[in-house]
Amino acid sequence: MTTRMMGEKVRRVEDDRLVTGNGQYVDDLLPGALEAAVLRSPHAHARIVDIDVDPVLDIDGVVAVYTYEDLTGPMAQPLPVLIPHPTLTHGRAQYALAKDEVNHVGEAIAFVVARDRYIAEDAVSRIRVSYEPLPPVVGVEAARAAEHLVHPDVPGNVAARMEQSVGDAGAAIEAAPHRLTLELDIERSASMPLEGRGTVARWDTDARRLQVWSSTQTSTGVRAAVAAKLGLDLAQVDVITPDVGGGFGVKILHPWPEELLVPMAAMALGQPVKFTEDRREHFISSAHERGQHHEVEVGFDDEGRLRGLSVRFWHDHGAYTPYGLIVPIITSTQLLGPYKPHNYRVVFESLYTNTVVVTPYRGAGRPQGVYVMERTMDAIAAHLGKDRAEVRAVNFIQPDEFPYDHGLTFQDGRPLRYDSGDFPASLEKLKKLIGWDDFEAMRDELRARGRRVGIGLACYVEGTGVGPYEGAHIQVETSGKVKVAIGLTSQGQGHHTAFAQVVADELGVPFEDVEVVTGDTRRMPYAVGTFASRAAVMSGSAAALAARKVKAKALRIAAEALEASVDDLELVDGVVRVKGAPDSRMELGTVAVLSNPLRYAFDEASKAATQFSVGNADRPPIAEDDQPGLEGADFYSPQQSTFANGMHAAIVETDPDTAEIRILRYAVVHDCGTLINPMIVEGQIHGGVAQGVGGALYERMAYDSSGQLLNASFMDFLMPFVTEVPESIDIDHLETPSPLNPLGIKGAGEAGVIPCSAVFASAIEDAEGLPITSMPISPSELYHLRLRHKEG
Ligand code: MCN
Helix, strand or coil, rough: CCCCCCCCCCCCHHHHHCCCCCCCHHHHHHCCCEEEEEECCCCCEEEEEECCCCHHHCCCCCCCCEEHHHCCCCHCCCCCCCCCCCCCCCCCCCCCCCCCCCCCCCCCEEEEEEHHHHHHHHHHHHHHEEEEECCCHHHHHHHHHHHCCCCCCHEEEEEEEHHHHEECCHHHHHHHEEEEEEEEEEEECCCCCCCCCCEEEEEECCCCCCEEEEECCHHHHHHHHHHHHHCHCCCCCCCEECCCCCCCCCCCCCCHHHHHHHHHHHHHHHEEEECCCHHHHHHHHHHECEEEEEEEEEECCCCCEEEEEEEEEEEEEEECCCCCCHHHHHHHCCCCCEEECCCCCEEEEEEEECCCCCCCCCCCCHHHHHHHHHHHHHHHHHHHCCCCCCHHHHHEECCCCCCCEEEECCCCCCCCCCCCHHHHHHHHHHHHCCCCHHHHHHHHHHHHHHCCHHHHHHHEEEEECCCCEEEEEEEEECCCCCCEEEECCCCCCCCCHHHHHHHHHHHHHCCEEEEECCCCCCCCCCCCCCCCCCHHHHHHHHHHHHHHHHHHHHHHHHHHHHHHCHHHEECCCEEEEEEEEEEEEHHHHHHHHHHCCEEEEECCCCCEEEEEEEECCCCCCCCCCCCCEEEEEEEEEEEEECEEEEEEEEEEECCCCCCCEEEEEEEEEEEEEEEHHHHHHHHHHHHHHHHHHHHHCCCCCEEEECCCCCCCCCCCCCCCCCCCCCCCEEEECCCCCCCCCCEECCCCCCCCCCCCCCCHHHHHHHHHHHCEEEEEECCHHHHHHHHHHHHH
């Protein structure tokens, strides 16, 4: 009996290499390459009057200096605005090097290539730029006031205004027995991968081929952008993604200036060129997210059942819109979570500010949406004096209502339709896991002893596994080993393990015989990338489909050789055998040998290749419509996203004097459909919760009114240490398989982070008895909130 690998807690095959320091990151590659450094704007908003690079040109070791004036063809055009949307009437994109204006501190102005990084950095500091400072617009309030404009041709700083509604929210709220209004804020944060952005490129002048290694979440995206911007044929560009030390969204589809400038310089100079971002550059020139201000109006009945919900929010988009409206659209559509508001109206404005651009950061707009919806649920419960879990339960979409259509449309115009879930069952599991029903007594008892403890919960639904497609190529080698090429890249999600599990089961080979290769356009040139918790659904499905194809072919070839019918064969543990006749068998490696019409026979005794044969004299022919080689590829393209869901709960204690916030317990119930590897999913949840703790309690981008980021280092930008994240997280899974893909999978990679701000707001509010309406809430904010309430 062979072990089924799907659903097993298999240890990650990639980890030994990584934790023993044997990973290979971009900066480890092509030692001796020329190194680049970037001159970045010190102003949040300014016109560039003049750039003088002369003082740099004579520096020994400086090889080239580029400014906008040196860019030609497509490189002189703005970077693309990805994912356009009809309501994005005023989308704006930056240039690879600023043309005549800078719109945030950190925007790239000049690119210096030198013998080493020290020389490049020194040279950068000697470029003279004269600026004409312009008034900066910092934060949502200043953008709305529109006293100054970020882009002079964008009235009111409004990149886009979008509205969607179902039913008549206004009338329903008016007619409801109870009404509430809330104002809720969430501040800017950002992904902080250990490895920043990095690119190295080499141009082969003779072959006219460009090789690029990039720390990216999408090799094919970099390839497409580099080819288009540098005027190359796609086939002239290979992009290879080695180990990546985290991405969390910041390395997805949109090309960064440096990703284009490095290959451009490598081609021009005929020498390899490398750029490795430092931490400060990551803060001021990559991407941020989360910053939004929300106004909520809700109408409900005596049970807490939603009658109507109206949400208006303002999204701080930063200086440009590289990803169109994807983040605020996700907030606006996925805010509803597991609930049925019946009448819903959402309006948002996306606003330009002179700050770093917004691109999707793990969770992408959902942490804000969940925070808004769950704060609303808590407010309803408080207003009615009801249990917070109960109020949620009366609003749940029921298990027999799937597929459930909210009546909203998503970014691509398709309806937002949930495919599966069982919210009441998840809530019951969560309540048990955290001890919800016993908590009240415990809280009262601790309070009597002067301790402040509180419990909170939050529910969410997350669209995952977004299309359009993903593929897998599988090749069985003559040794019987199986190579699986997946087009997307891996940043630590355990793809090499998980997809090997899928293929081992689907093909019928030992897990140890399967090797997964990711992120190499030479191996799989057609792919989209790793984001939106899509790899398991997309590449998992593609790997299963490709494995089924290869298995069918193996059985066809083996059937000829064994003189059996395909229906009588099975492929188990890497051996094709006739069911019920154990001696009638053939190793999969032998099938691979037979699949090749041109081959040597191998003499076991002399360990030598003995007999060369062409054609099919001594072997059964491969079927007429088959192709040589025991290999095959398949692609998976879904009709719509799958919707994962989950619920988190936390128990916190706040110090009555210092306002320190301690997490006493944390529990998660998660439903990502069929689990490929529960240990990986749990690891993803742990990582997500750690990130969510940061977002809820510590991390914020502290801009001053002139647009300077005051905390652009790990000394000042507080991230949780191991001492701040929960000591353990209790996790329970619910598996409601998705009917939309062959394995029933839904995504899991972002789930951990999504409800954290909502959970901690709920728990701290419970402990303190004070309304929490702005996140993050650090001890000092809590302390000041207490003071304000005492005074007020
Ligand atoms: N998985 C599973 N069973 C399921 C669903 C998922 O075993 N039913 C496994 C998958 O096989 C995969 C992992 O869980 O190994 C995550 O799968 P998935 O939800 O498809 O997410 P992706 O692989 O597409 O990863 C993207 C997601 C996102 S959007 C961000 S941001 C993120 C994240 O993953 N960035 C990460 N997790 C990260 N983890 C690390 N270490 N580093 C990052 O940069």
